[in-house]
Amino acid sequence: MLSNTQYLSSLKKEQELKQKWEKRKKELEKCLDKLTKALNTKEWLEQHGLPVYQQLQQEIEELSQKTKQLKCEIKNLFSECEKLREQNNSGNLRHVVYMLYTEQGLSIEQFAKLVDSSPEEILELTKDGIVTEALLERICSFFGISKTKEFMKYVRIII
Secondary structure (H helix, E strand, O other): OOOHHHHHHHHHHHHHHHHHHHHHHHHHHHHHHHHHHHHHHHHHHHHHOOOOHHHHHHHHHHHHHHHHHHHHHHHHHHHHHHHHHHHHOOOOHHHHHHHHHHHOOOOHHHHHHHOOOOHHHHHHHHHHOOEOHHHHHHHHHHHOOOOOHHHHOOEOOOO
């Protein structure tokens, strides 16, 4: 279990790793598309015997190597991200908010004032898991963390 003083940095690291993981996944998709196109072109060149074949073969080998590296990196990033997610309990907004404001040494009243809220709203969040999107936005902004999909499931829609 992390001490309160390490929680915010661990949470931010987890979010950064997740963003890097998403970026690498997109990079892998592009690489796989290029590889597929190159392999299709290779088949055509083999049938028609064009001299560009060797150059294309080298490109295919490079793309294959890059694909392997990206897959390995994605697997490692995912594993590290999941480990931090489990350790941080970061999908649980109630836990995250409580840990973050207590880490700063703030009382519920002090924290509520800093995020332009009431202690009752903060208590409703930490106890019942209910928050408005505006308050969630202010909390994430205050701590410098991302407003994740997991956090959004706690949002109460006001009609």
